[in-house]
Amino acid sequence: MRRLVFLMVLLSGPALGQSVVALSGIRAQTIITAEMVALAEADTLGAYAALEDVIGLEARVNIYPGRVIMRDALGAAAILERNQNVVMRFQRGALSIYSEGRVLERAGIGERVQVMNMDSKTIIFGRVGADGIIEVGL
Secondary structure, X not given: OHHHHHHHHHHOOOOOOEXXXXXXXXXXXXXXXXXXXEEEEOOOOOEOOOHHHOOOOEEOOOEOOOOEOEHHHXXXXXXXXXXXXXXXXEEEOOEEEEEEEEEOOOEEOOOEEEEEEOOOOOEEEEEEOOOOOEEEOO
């Protein structure tokens, strides 16, 4: 009996999972809709495995038809454009300091972004808030 089970394990093919693939070409900065993606039999490390995880996200790079969509290819929909002037906020307890900055890359809510402080010309990192204010010093 043990030999039969061992033989069945050896003869069985690899177990494949599902990954999200692009049905057509998706250009960078495009918001992903349900019509653009499907599930395919492929178990790719670092790829999305569920359609609901990609719908509503923005393509960060061009994605070609039939290709598996990797996690680093998508991100939150951008609310800030490169070189856009923004407000930066440093907050500790009751202390709040505001300053003007310029964002150095496109970014969406919750993403970490580089910002140049317009007063000191220093480049710092911050996180994009839902209101578009960059939270620094976190």
